[in-house]
Amino acid sequence: GDSVTQMEGPVTLSEEAFLTINCTYTATGYPSLFWYVQYPGEGLQLLLKATKADDKGSNKGFEATYRKETTSFHLEKGSVQVSDSAVYFCALSLRRGGSEKLVFGKGTKLTVNP
Amino acid sequence: GAGVSQSPSNKVTEKGKDVELRCDPISGHTALYWYRQSLGQGLEFLIYFQGNSAPDKSGLPSDRFSAERTGGSVSTLTIQRTQQEDSAVYLCASSLSGLPGRNIQYFGAGTRLSVL
Numbered sequence: 065g066d067s068v069t070q071m072e073g074p075v076t077l078s079e080e081a082f083l084t085i086n087c088t089y090t091a092t093g094y095p096s097l098f099w100y101v102q103y104p105g106e107g108l109q110l111l112l113k114a115t116k117a118d119d120k121g122s123n124k125g126f127e128a129t130y131r132k133e134t135t136s137f138h139l140e141k142g143s144v145q146v147s148d149s150a151v152y153f154c155a156l157s158l159r160r161g162g163s164e165k166l167v168f169g170k171g172t173k174l175t176v177n178p
Numbered sequence: 179g180a181g182v183s184q185s186p187s188n189k190v191t192e193k194g195k196d197v198e199l200r201c202d203p204i205s206g207h208t209a210l211y212w213y214r215q216s217l218g219q220g221l222e223f224l225i226y227f228q229g230n231s232a233p234d235k236s237g238l239p240s241d242r243f244s245a246e247r248t249g250g251s252v253s254t255l256t257i258q259r260t261q262q263e264d265s266a267v268y269l270c271a272s273s274l275s276g277l278p279g280r281n282i283q284y285f286g287a288g289t290r291l292s293v294l
Contacts, residue, residue, distance in 0.1 A: 100285075106287065107269070107285045107286055107287040107288055108269065108271075108285040109285070110282055110283075110284070113282065153221065155221075157281070157283075161234075162228070162231060162234075163226050163228075163234035163236075164209070164226065164228075164281065165211065165223040165226055165234070165237070166211075166213070166221075166223065166271075166283060167223070168220060168221035169220070170220040171220060171221075
């Protein structure tokens with residue numbers, strides 16, 4: 065079945081450090097790929113998305129490129145801030161038989177220290 | 179309101195009781211989803227509604243779980259005879275009907291259910 069695997073955390077970085085959170089997927093078909101973020105005490109928010117191979121999603125300094133050949137969608141940011149501390153979820157979406165749902169990875173908790 | 183609204187935000191119940199969780203989607207969104215977020219299982223899909231089509235119930239974990247969507251808008255997730263393993267955060271999301279695979283799902287803040 066469809067699945068998403070992302071690096072386990074927690075990840076702890078100092079402010080201005082480079083961030084990479086790895087994400088790979090398994091799917092029959094051509095999924096759309098997403099990164100969602102959950103800040104402490106808040107709901108899930110879409111961070112960025114990509115819908116086809118080689119698309120790059122970007123938002124708030126974060127980037128991820130849809131790599132079909134490696135079935136990956138790694139999240140990167142060049143210089144993290146304390147305010148980026150949150151849990152990050154990689155997800156895929158596929159339509160099957162008239163239904164569509166998100167399949168999530170288990171989440172990676174990021175803590176950025178001043 | 180501007181976003182997906184869920185109520186209550188917190189619910190504490192006793193084992194064996196029934197609970198109802200409510201979701202108000204974004205106005206105009208025809209698709210509605212329920213997910214469950216728990217420590218052991220992560221984020222799991224429960225059920226999907228799209229317009230007047232039959233819902234996709236494939237993610238419901240047992241027949242104690244049911245959901246309905248009245249008038250194509252508000253949805254209620256009902257858990258009968260609650261068990262301690264039902265303790266989790268229940269998330270609702272909605273999206274516009276559009277090109278397959280390109281809908282963005284917008285999430286509510288969730289209902290935290292604690293079964294004692």
